Amino acid sequence: MRAPRRGGAAEARCPACRAPVITQLVGNRAALNVTADLTPLTPEQQHELREPNRLIWCLRTNSLGQKRLLWLDPWHPPDCPHGDHVAEHRCPPAEPSTLF
DSSP states (O other): OOOOOTTSEEEEEOTTTOOEEEEEEEOSSSOEEEEEESSOOOHHHHHHHOBTTBOEEEEEEOTTSOEEEEOOOTTSOTTOSSEEEEEBOOOOOOOOOOOO
16 A cells, blocks of 8 residues: 655555545644545434544545545535545455365
8 A cells, every 4th residue: 555645645555455535644734544445425424423532524636636535524514515525545355265
């Protein structure tokens, strides 16, 4: 997976499950290295997937097609006109396999 660029994001595929993801360093002081899915979520899906250790991010795309993750703070509008909301990436559970 490519490393995130300062101030920007890198699109890639998860090395484990090959899902399309975006990786970015989000924040200025106590920044988080975030890997998020590129699949937009409905408000119902956001509520279902949100957990204390799994955040939802606002994925904004500028006029040049560059994507950037932003925090969803308490003041973020519920009907955000700026972009899609995506979840922090988690690989799906592995298929059980037999050894014999």
